[in-house]
Amino acid sequence: MASVPYGPDMGHFWDGIAEGQFRYRKCNSCHTALPSGSWVCPECWSKDLNWEVASGSGVVWSYVVYHRPFSPKETVPYNVVLVDLDEGIRIVATVDCPDEDLYVGMPVESKFCEETSGKKLKFYPLEK
Amino acid sequence: MDVKKAVAKISGVGFGELSRKFTLSSKELAVDAVIAAVQDAGLDKSAIDGLIVNRSSTAEKSILSLRIQDDLGLRNLKITDTFSSEGAAAVQMIQQASLAIHYGMAEHIVCVFADTPIMEAQSGGDAYAITMDLDNVIGWEQEYGLHGAVGAYALAMQKYMASYGATEEDFGAVAIANRAWAGKNPGAFLRKPMTMEDYMASKSISAPLRMFDCAFPVNGGCAVVVSAVDSSAGGDSGSAYVRGMGQGHGGYKTYGGHDNETVTAARLAADTAYSMAGITPADINHAHIYDAFTYTGIIGLEDYGFCPKGKGGAFYRDGGTAPGGKLPVNTGGGQLSGYYLQGMTQVSEAVLQATGRAEGRQLDKNDWILASNQGGRMDYHACLVLSCNKGN
Numbered sequence: 263m264a265s266v267p268y269g270p271d272m273g274h275f276w277d278g279i280a281e282g283q284f285r286y287r288k289c290n291s292c293h294t295a296l297p298s299g300s301w302v303c304p305e306c307w308s309k310d311l312n313w314e315v316a317s318g319s320g321v322v323w324s325y326v327v328y329h330r331p332f333s334p335k336e337t338v339p340y341n342v343v344l345v346d347l348d349e350g351i352r353i354v355a356t357v358d359c360p361d362e363d364l365y366v367g368m369p370v371e372s373k374f375c376e377e378t379s380g381k382k383l384k385f386y387p388l389e390k
Numbered sequence: 391m392d393v394k395k396a397v398a399k400i401s402g403v404g405f406g407e408l409s410r411k412f413t414l415s416s417k418e419l420a421v422d423a424v425i426a427a428v429q430d431a432g433l434d435k436s437a438i439d440g441l442i443v444n445r446s447s448t449a450e451k452s453i454l455s456l457r458i459q460d461d462l463g464l465r466n467l468k469i470t471d472t473f474s475s476e477g478a479a480a481v482q483m484i485q486q487a488s489l490a491i492h493y494g495m496a497e498h499i500v501c502v503f504a505d506t507p508i509m510e511a512q513s514g515g516d517a518y519a520i521t522m523d524l525d526n527v528i529g530w531e532q533e534y535g536l537h538g539a540v541g542a543y544a545l546a547m548q549k550y551m552a553s554y555g556a557t558e559e560d561f562g563a564v565a566i567a568n569r570a571w572a573g574k575n576p577g578a579f580l581r582k583p584m585t586m587e588d589y590m591a592s593k594s595i596s597a598p599l600r601m602f603d604c605a606f607p608v609n610g611g612c613a614v615v616v617s618a619v620d621s622s623a624g625g626d627s628g629s630a631y632v633r634g635m636g637q638g639h640g641g642y643k644t645y646g647g648h649d650n651e652t653v654t655a656a657r658l659a660a661d662t663a664y665s666m667a668g669i670t671p672a673d674i675n676h677a678h679i680y681d682a683f684t685y686t687g688i689i690g691l692e693d694y695g696f697c698p699k700g701k702g703g704a705f706y707r708d709g710g711t712a713p714g715g716k717l718p719v720n721t722g723g724g725q726l727s728g729y730y731l732q733g734m735t736q737v738s739e740a741v742l743q744a745t746g747r748a749e750g751r752q753l754d755k756n757d758w759i760l761a762s763n764q765g766g767r768m769d770y771h772a773c774l775v776l777s778c779n780k781g782n
């Protein structure tokens with residue numbers, strides 16, 4: 263993900279991706295798990311946030327399968343999912359499975375794949 | 391409940407040419423729309439003492455600004471403002487104008503929107519392919535190819551289907567009902583009757599979202615004049631009285647299992663507006679629900695209180711919103727089949743109905759009309775309750 267611009271204070275997040283870790287924030291004051299880009303706790307307004315590492319397991323909250331390309335980067339069809347991580351935060355990602363196998367509520371587990379641009383977080387269906 | 395007097399009135403409405411090709415700039419379209427609206431209100435330009443401009447959130451600032459004041463030669467303005475927030479902005483600027491007029495800051499405020507999503511090197515679909523920021527890490531969404539509103543709204547549709555057992559036919563029913571209304575509107579762009587087979591055959595963009603689930607983008611402008619209730623403006627063509635106004639902004643929360651997809655803050659907007667008007671949803675004669683996507687037509691019907699949660703699709707399938715239905719919705723064809731001028735689509739049609747100028751689709755009862763707007767990822771909502779009566 264070399265071409266991706268770093269946001270403020272996001273270096274630690276992108277370093278985590280390069281190392282195969284998905285890092286998110288947790289409020290030291292009220293202990294709410296927060297999205298990785300958080301800098302103030304929306305629950306209690308504390309700015310004392312910790313970095314934590316997600317276990318990588320979660321459940322598909324919703325998904326979309328693109329059939330029309332919007333950029334030369336993608337080959338259709340491909341899926342984009344919202345995954346609720348067990349830690350309590352929701353992230354955008356993709357599931358490495360046939361699109362027709364996807365369903366809301368599908369248990370998934372993360373993996374890091376090597377791509378030309380660097381490591382990329384993907385999910386795969388968790389064996390039942 | 392206590393039915394109250396109007397806050398202000400919409401005394402004129404006018405358009406800058408609606409088309410599917412790039413001929414006029416947003417600025418030219420806005421100026422044309424303002425001139426038409428002021429003429430419709432029966433006013434001289436010297437009477438205009440306020441100007442509010444709504445530029446599309448996808449457009450560059452230089453494309454349309456308050457500088458049209460100078461093009462129009464408006465010299466004694468008592469209020470100006472620019473709204474460049476998302477799809478709720480058209481109603482928001484009319485609310486701002488109504489409040490200013492109600493408190494005597496101005497008497498006749500012109501509110502204008504114009505946009506040209508169709509450019510020489512850009513289709514309408516590409517114009518809205520901007521990132522929706524569902525995540526809060528810069529660059530993350532692009533990495534996964536989550537492009538534009540079609541992605542965000544497809545995710546919402548899919549969640550709604552899973553939560554309430556809604557089907558593709560439910561979304562199809564919205565497209566078909568609005569198309570039926572468009573057939574009665576000479577100003578609508580897509581008028582050929584649509585069947586469920588047509589809907590199912592329409593091209594998949596971001597499944598479950600199809601081409602016929604999307605608004606029909608046009609270049610164009612629309613302006614309204616908001617006037618004091620007791621002014622003589624709108625004398626010949628009639629006025630739509632602003633009886634209720636509300637907004638609701640629930641934010642977008644990506645932790646704690648929050649549901650952003652099937653419940654919206656339109657409920658806040660609805661409660662505030664109905665309470666101001668002193669009515670309930672059952673009093674509404676017809677509604678103009680923001681339908682940039684078929685799904686927003688369904689969830690709007692639910693969150694504005696016309697049917698229980700999860701029953702919006704059935705309401706459309708049963709013909710409830712179509713010509714002859716119990717609650718006519720988007721009588722001009724809406725944004726799906728009429729034309730997409732963001733929030734002005736709903737406002738303009740509501741005003742034409744309230745003033746008895748909806749021609750072959752004119753409805754008899756115009757005591758209570760709802761016009762809703764929404765923007766972003768369904769997190770911004772604003773609505774007006776309009777009436778042909780000014781109240782006591």
Ligand SMILES: [Zn+2]
Nearest residue numbers: 289292303306
């Ligand atoms: Zn906190």
